[in-house]
Amino acid sequence: MRLLVDFAANRSGRTELGWGQRAIWEAIHRVGPDSAHYFNVPRVLAVPRAGGPRRPGVVAAALAEVVGRHDGLRSLVRLGATGPYQEVAAAGTLPIEMVETARGDADDAAAALVARLAGRSFGDGEQPLRAGFVVCDGAVTHVALVISHVVADWRAADVVVRDLRMLLLRGAIARPPSSQLLDLVREEKAASARSDRAIAQWEALLRTVPSAMFPEAVAAGATPRYARAVLSSPRLNHAAHVLARRAGVSTATVLLVAVAMQLRELTGHEVCAITPIVHNRFDDRTRDLVTSLNQLGLFTLGPCGGLAETLVSAYPAVLASYRRARFDTLAFDAMIDRVSADRGVSVFPSCCFNDLRPGEDPGGDGSADGESELEWLPGTDQRSCHFCVALMRWKGTLGVELSADTTRLPEGEMAALLHRLESFVVDAAQRPS
Secondary structure, three states: OEEEEEEEOOOOEEEOOOHHHHHHHHHHHHHOOOOHHHHOEEEEEEOOOOOOOOOHHHHHHHHHHHHHHOHHHHEEEEEEOOEEEEEEOOEEEEEEEEEEOOHHHHHHHHHHHHHHHHOOOOOOOOOOEEEEEEEEOOEEEEEEEEEOOOOOOHHHHHHHHHHHHHHHHHOOOOOOOOOOHHHHHHHHHOOHHHHHHHHHHHHHHHOOOOOOOOOOOOOOOOOOOEEEEEEEOHHHHHHHHHHHHHHOOOHHHHHHHHHHHHHHHHHOOOOEEEEEEEOOOOOHHHHOOOOOOOEEOOEEEOOOOOHHHHHHHHHHHHHHHHHOOOOOHHHHHHHHHHHHHHHOOOOOOOEEEEEOOOOOOOOOOOOOOOOOEEEEEEEEOOOOOOEEEEEEEEOOEEEEEEEEEOOOOOHHHHHHHHHHHHHHHHHHHHOOO
16 A cells, blocks of 8 residues: 655755765666665654654655755656766655554564665666555554665665654754755865865875785685675674773774774785775764765775774874765776776775764663674675675674675685674773773
8 A cells, every 4th residue: 555745845956966976876886776775775763652643644744844855855866878967856756655564563564664665776767765654553653764875875864764753743843954965066066176185195095005905706605696794792892882982982993993903814915905984974064964975985004013002003094084085986986997007907995894873872882791693694696895894783782794795705704704803802902901
């Protein structure tokens, strides 16, 4: 059963993709439509109980208001004769899938609904938001949302959910969005100097690092070729917070540096090059902007000592990697081609690090008690990166997900690396400061 709701706004226009949007669009098109669904951004909102039950029409009207509020949610991304572009529509109709269920089954129904909506790639020119309601006794209990990654990164999706929750609770949002997609694209066109600086820094580093962290196939590979494993570990979560407090850095920095140190040992390269995915939301204008601002930074790590001392010595390089993560993607691609031609080999680390956690509580290390658990998640036949570590909330604690090309890093090595990472960080935290 489907419900149709109309949305409208006073903003529209046609423009090129923003820098972050273009980077995601290129990654999606590299893997192709059969595998690109893993880029989709899913969210589930449990409808607030305050204010009483809400019928589908009420929730649909609130969702339509959120769509009208943000350019990105009305952006139809298309492939033209000269490349991708986007049309921000002034009005349209959003179809909402509705699932009736018993109240005791609502959570499971919501999980199944969002998984189904997220299970296929977004097509050319498709509306970038898919929505579904779980309905019990005539009232909506959950809203399932899946957003195209080209128009929203994970933090933008959190803004969408927050706005919808606010409208359901209060009926209005007093402040306008901090900025809009059409404004961002216009501003980026005038920011060539910033882009040029970042790309120059990338180029200087790429001429000194391995052409790729995992350049050779070493095994036949699994089916599907790209495997995913996630280690949930209270011990690792606690240890990362201990080290973060000692060094005055974030837990993301602790784990980025630890992963880089483990990769130097695993690959035998003197210098590890890893690309942290940077959210680029460092000021008031971009904090609540609904689009994809994520771009790659470049962090390199050479010979070093123990983890605790390396966190201090490498921290300036970590910050620098974040600063070089805003650039014109087309100019960046041209630089990669130029460096690759000069070196006579395709140059790119193809080794990334992504913090997907919604936020970090500085004191939220929790207990180190509890068993670690390694799980295998569904893989894909294609990915845009040979090796990717992602941090997430998983089973009430820290989850470290590793996705890898099993022709370059077999599944047994993937599991062993996650366990070595855990032991490495925990051992460092247990040593006297």
